[in-house]
Amino acid sequence: MYTASDLRKGLKIQIDGDPYIVTDFDFSKPGKGQALYRTKMRNMITGVQFTQTYRSNDKFDRPNLEERTMQFLYAQDNEYHFMDTSSFEQIFLTKEQLGENLSFLIDNMEVTVLFFGDRPIDITIPTFVNLEVTVADPWAKGDTSGSDTKPVTVQTGFTLQVPPFVEVGDKIQIDTRTGSYITRVKE
Amino acid sequence: MLSVQGLRQRAALLQAVRAFFIDRRYLEVDTPIRLPVLLPESNIVPFAGGSWFLQPSPELCMKRLLARDCTQLFQICHCFREGESGRLHHPEFTMLEWYHAGWDYVDMMAECEQLIRWLCVSSPDYPGLLPDGSIRWGDCRVDTTLPWQRLTVAEAFRQHAGADVLEVLTHGCFDEVLVTEVEPRLGRDRPVFLHDYPVALGSLARCRRDDPQVAERFELYIAGVELANGFSELVDAQEQRQRFTTEIATMRAGGREASMPELFLDDLTRMDETAGIALGLDRLLMLLAGRERIAEVLPFIFEEL
Numbered sequence: 001m002y003t004a005s006d007l008r009k010g011l012k013i014q015i016d017g018d019p020y021i022v023t024d025f026d027f028s029k030p031g032k033g034q035a036l037y038r039t040k041m042r043n044m045i046t047g048v049q050f051t052q053t054y055r056s057n058d059k060f061d062r063p064n065l066e067e068r069t070m071q072f073l074y075a076q077d078n079e080y081h082f083m084d085t086s087s088f089e090q091i092f093l094t095k096e097q098l099g100e101n102l103s104f105l106i107d108n109m110e111v112t113v114l115f116f117g118d119r120p121i122d123i124t125i126p127t128f129v130n131l132e133v134t135v136a137d138p139w140a141k142g143d144t145s146g147s148d149t150k151p152v153t154v155q156t157g158f159t160l161q162v163p164p165f166v167e168v169g170d171k172i173q174i175d176t177r178t179g180s181y182i183t184r185v186k187e
Numbered sequence: 188m189l190s191v192q193g194l195r196q197r198a199a200l201l202q203a204v205r206a207f208f209i210d211r212r213y214l215e216v217d218t219p220i221r222l223p224v225l226l227p228e229s230n231i232v233p234f235a236g237g238s239w240f241l242q243p244s245p246e247l248c249m250k251r252l253l254a255r256d257c258t259q260l261f262q263i264c265h266c267f268r269e270g271e272s273g274r275l276h277h278p279e280f281t282m283l284e285w286y287h288a289g290w291d292y293v294d295m296m297a298e299c300e301q302l303i304r305w306l307c308v309s310s311p312d313y314p315g316l317l318p319d320g321s322i323r324w325g326d327c328r329v330d331t332t333l334p335w336q337r338l339t340v341a342e343a344f345r346q347h348a349g350a351d352v353l354e355v356l357t358h359g360c361f362d363e364v365l366v367t368e369v370e371p372r373l374g375r376d377r378p379v380f381l382h383d384y385p386v387a388l389g390s391l392a393r394c395r396r397d398d399p400q401v402a403e404r405f406e407l408y409i410a411g412v413e414l415a416n417g418f419s420e421l422v423d424a425q426e427q428r429q430r431f432t433t434e435i436a437t438m439r440a441g442g443r444e445a446s447m448p449e450l451f452l453d454d455l456t457r458m459d460e461t462a463g464i465a466l467g468l469d470r471l472l473m474l475l476a477g478r479e480r481i482a483e484v485l486p487f488i489f490e491e492l
Contacts, residue, residue: 005270027273030370031406031416032388033362034230035270053363056270057441 004037004054012063019044019063019116045121066115072105082113091120103158104129104176125176130185131155133170189486200472204283207302213259218248227434227445232269241267245284247451253286253461254454261285274480278489281468290462291419292403296380299415299464300335307331315477324474327375327410336379343381347372356385373408380405390430392418409474417464424455
């Protein structure tokens with residue numbers, strides 16, 4: 001059990017059977033009045049945001065959340081299948097659930113899957129991933145007049161700005177938090 | 188930790204406030220901050236050390252001094268309230284509290300606005316001030332020219348929340364409506380004194396003689412920030428004991444211990460009509476210095492200790 005005084009940004013609580021994450025929080029207390037905990041939350045399943053004001057004696061259940069490392073196997077239609085590499089158990093998440101993670105997800109990638117009870121609700125992908133460039137303008141050697149970067153597309157279909165020397169077939173490291181180019185990697 | 192520049196701004200405010208009150212013949216006092224008994228207030232959780240407490244406010248000792256022929260007192264002191272931490276709260280904070288015998292809350296509102304207006308026009312170096320003494324804070328530009336606006340609690344609830352304050356009280360959501368609907372709209376162009384609170388919300392304030400349902404209590408708001416709380420003090424020891432009894436019952440129902448401050452009630456029988464006010468100095472400095480959070484004007488915040 002949590003009480004309102006435990007509320008803080010990032011805390012995960014359960015309300016009406018759903019897991020919520022606190023996205024913004026402020027303590028307030030009018031003069032001579034009672035403590036109020038103004039809390040903005042996001043439903044971790046539906047993504048719906050809402051704001052609520054709680055009092056000190058309001059209580060919340062801890063959601064039954066568990067993280068497991070799993071490997072991405074394949075996508076079929078709208079379903080993205082993952083496997084627990086120790087138990088071989090397979091589950092899937094939908095395209096909507098994966099959202100922006102899809103820009104960086106490739107076969108065999110190890111990710112962290114978040115379960116609410118036995119239901120997978122979200123994944124966390126590695127901070128740095130290496131992806132292959134599939135579309136790029138050729139680099140005109142010796143061209144110093146051009147711009148410092150050029151757009152390329154990687155194997156997932158994601159496009160980003162990279163230095164001009166990057167070519168089709170190169171592997172590049174990308175920071176998945178910002179979607180930005182880090183370096184070219186040799187394999 | 189506060190920068191040297193921040194410490195200088197803080198010192199300048201403390202010194203200016205002292206100069207204001209000394210000039211007006213107030214006596215500065217420094218009463219004990221560790222007390223064996225507190226004024227029962229169910230919405231304040233004190234820090235306890237053994238069977239003694241750190242003061243949540245200097246009110247108890249200052250009023251006992253007022254009962255002993257002191258007529259004008261001020262104090263700048265640290266106060267402590269457990270669990271109060273946020274943009275405008277810190278568990279240890281600096282209070283400016285002053286009392287003037289023979290006055291009522293109307294006199295006190297006037298002196299409060301004179302103090303802050305004087306600080307605004309005589310201390311032009313604060314980053315939150317404009318050359319004409321206006322306070323620029325967040326998206327507000329607050330004209331501090333005197334006199335400031337007065338607004339009753341009932342009017343404020345009607346204007347800003349479209350609600351009847353007594354109805355809101357009956358539904359038990361006064362604080363929620365105040366914080367979410369009313370406060371953000373107060374004092375955006377000019378500072379405003381919210382006054383005449385329902386008597387249930389003025390445990391230490393005198394009732395209006397023409398309306399016993401209303402307590403002579405006020406709160407000052409600048410740019411939506413609550414800055415000071417003042418009363419015509421309740422000096423009827425009998426009535427004060429009754430209100431404390433109710434408060435203690437509420438606290439015990441919530442599983443907290445509280446006892447009757449007998450020495451205080453004893454002294455209250457000797458106290459004349461008085462007005463008193465408590466002002467959060469850190470919040471005032473935050474406004475003057477153009478800072479967003481109270482933590483940005485404290486020498487240390489508790490996480491740094």
